[in-house]
Amino acid sequence: xxxxxxxxxxxxxxxxxxxxxxxxxxxxxxxxxxxxxxxxxxxxxxxxxxxxxxxxxxxxxxxxxxxxxxxxxxxxxxxxxxxxxxxxxxxxxxxxxxxx
Numbered sequence: 001x002x003x004x005x006x007x008x009x010x011x012x013x014x015x016x017x018x019x020x021x022x023x024x025x026x027x028x029x030x031x032x033x034x035x036x037x038x039x040x041x042x043x044x045x046x047x048x049x050x051x052x053x054x055x056x057x058x059x060x061x062x063x064x065x066x067x068x069x070x071x072x073x074x075x076x077x078x079x080x081x082x083x084x085x086x087x088x089x090x091x092x093x094x095x096x097x098x099x100x
Contacts, residue, residue: 005083006032012039012076018069019062022047025079026058035078036068044068044075 013021018036025031026049034047045068047061068075 006080007083008078008080010076010078012074014074015069015072018072018075018077019066021077022065023062025077026061030082032080032082036065037076037078038072039074039076041076044072 022034022036025034031049033049036044036046038044045064
C-alpha cells in the first residue's frame with residue numbers, strides 16, 4: 001500500500017486563461033480535485049477528478065469552465081495534488097545513493 005500525501009495549491013488567474021489552465025491540469029495525473037472560486041473565495045465549481053470525469057465527461061466540464069471564464073475577469077483556482085510516495089513494501093523503489 002502506497003502512502004499518499006495531499007497538498008493544496010491556490011493561484012489567481014485571468015478568466016481568459018482559465019480554460020487553457022484547466023485543460024492543462026486535467027491532463028496532469030496527480031491532481032485529485034480542481035475548485036474554481038471568485039476572488040472573494042466563493043466556490044463556483046468543484047471538479048473531482050476521477051477516471052470517469054477525465055475520460056467521459058471532459059466536454060461538459062470544459063463548457064462549464066468556459067462559461068465561468070466568460071463571466072469572471074479574475075478567479076482563484078485551487079487544486080489538490082496527490083503525491084504517492086513509495087510504501088514500506090514497495091519492491092520497485094530504488095534506494096537513494098549514499099555519499100561516496
